[in-house]
Amino acid sequence: MNNYDVPHEGIELDLIDLSQLNQSKESKGIGRTRVDPLDHRVFVKSLFAKIENDQSFLTFSRQISDVNKILSLKYSSASDIANVILMDVALTSKLLILVNSSFYGQFSNKGITNISEAMIILGTEEIKLAAASLKIYELMRSIASIQILKEKTIKGLLRSIIAKQVAMDQGYKDIEAIQISAMLYDFGEYLVALYAPDRFISIEIVKTEFDLSREKASKSILGVTYSQLGRVIAQKWRLPQEIIDTMRPVNKPKHPSAGLSTKELHQYVCLYANDICEIKYENGEKNKSKKIVQISSAYKGIFDIPSSKTAELLRKSWEKIVRHASLLQINLNTDNLS
Numbered sequence: 023m024n025n026y027d028v029p030h031e032g033i034e035l036d037l038i039d040l041s042q043l044n045q046s047k048e049s050k051g052i053g054r055t056r057v058d059p060l061d062h063r064v065f066v067k068s069l070f071a072k073i074e075n076d077q078s079f080l081t082f083s084r085q086i087s088d089v090n091k092i093l094s095l096k097y098s099s100a101s102d103i104a105n106v107i108l109m110d111v112a113l114t115s116k117l118l119i120l121v122n123s124s125f126y127g128q129f130s131n132k133g134i135t136n137i138s139e140a141m142i143i144l145g146t147e148e149i150k151l152a153a154a155s156l157k158i159y160e161l162m163r164s165i166a167s168i169q170i171l172k173e174k175t176i177k178g179l180l181r182s183i184i185a186k187q188v189a190m191d192q193g194y195k196d197i198e199a200i201q202i203s204a205m206l207y208d209f210g211e212y213l214v215a216l217y218a219p220d221r222f223i224s225i226e227i228v229k230t231e232f233d234l235s236r237e238k239a240s241k242s243i244l245g246v247t248y249s250q251l252g253r254v255i256a257q258k259w260r261l262p263q264e265i266i267d268t269m270r271p272v273n274k275p276k277h278p279s280a281g282l283s284t285k286e287l288h289q290y291v292c293l294y295a296n297d298i299c300e301i302k303y304e305n306g307e308k309n310k311s312k313k314i315v316q317i318s319s320a321y322k323g324i325f326d327i328p329s330s331k332t333a334e335l336l337r338k339s340w341e342k343i344v345r346h347a348s349l350l351q352i353n354l355n356t357d358n359l360s
Contacts, residue, residue, distance in 0.1 A: 062245025072217040082161045086259045092154045100146045104137040107153045117153055125346055151198045174212050177299050178205045183339040185295040203268035204292045210251030274320055290324050298336050
């Protein structure tokens with residue numbers, strides 16, 4: 023019997039034995055959703071063909087190389103990083119508006135006037151991370167043609183804000199890997215909703231009918247998990263390996279206080295941020311408090327974040343998005359995200 027929540031170690035699809043991925047829990051009736059193993063490979067190839075034939079997504083992929091340039095400049099000078107950011111005029115303009123807003127706080131009456139000054143005041147790493155995150159958000163927003171994709175784009179942004187704050191509070195290094203990984207955490211699901219809506223609907227039905235996690239439900243229908251698809255794309259984009267590793271989902275350990283690796287801790291930050299976002303999008307006001315307490319309890323021994331802090335993280339992170347809806351081009355009225 024498979025553990026559907028644990029992804030395969032390799033993420034290159036050619037290395038995945040698809041014939042082993044569609045075993046299901048017959049006792050629950052999941053066998054009705056099974057497809058011949060060869061169909062899984064056909065589906066994945068057809069998904070990639072649609073991506074490669076989509077001009078909007080090709081533009082997305084090309085521009086991700088700009089994000090990669092920003093993220094790869096770990097030991098470069100501030101001027102080198104500034105020059106890469108300045109190549110994108112639209113990004114530079116939005117970034118300056120963002121750093122002068124209450125998103126970061128007001129630093130002077132005249133404001134921050136250029137990227138170099140922003141790096142001096144906020145720090146090179148902060149500006150590099152802000153630029154990369156804003157770029158990915160803009161690219162995802164530009165191809166979000168239906169409501170579910172718009173929602174996932176905003177959820178990714180919310181998740182990244184929460185993950186960054188948790189990583190900072192916990193004193194973790196590699197905050198950029200954690201924040202970008204959190205933003206792209208459900209990117210495989212985003213792709214299936216965009217290019218294979220019929221499969222996406224089938225997964226949602228199975229998830230609800232059999233009370234499965236998204237990873238279990240997607241594997242039962244597609245033969246690969248949402249996470250695997252997302253990480254394959256991240257690998258094809260040549261995003262840093264620490265980002266790809268942090269995107270990998272993990273199960274909550276039974277004894278979390280037992281030594282966790284740095285990579286595992288980063289993965290738990292993303293999972294925690296995702297769990298909090300689920301409260302925002304899937305729970306009514308009545309159930310929010312109860313769910314917040316459950317989440318805080320589930321991560322006891324990993325972060326030990328009290329429920330009051332969890333609630334504050336969700337509230338303050340969402341308030342940032344609401345306050346900057348115009349800059350981020352979010353229509354809170356029509357998008358039904360308030």
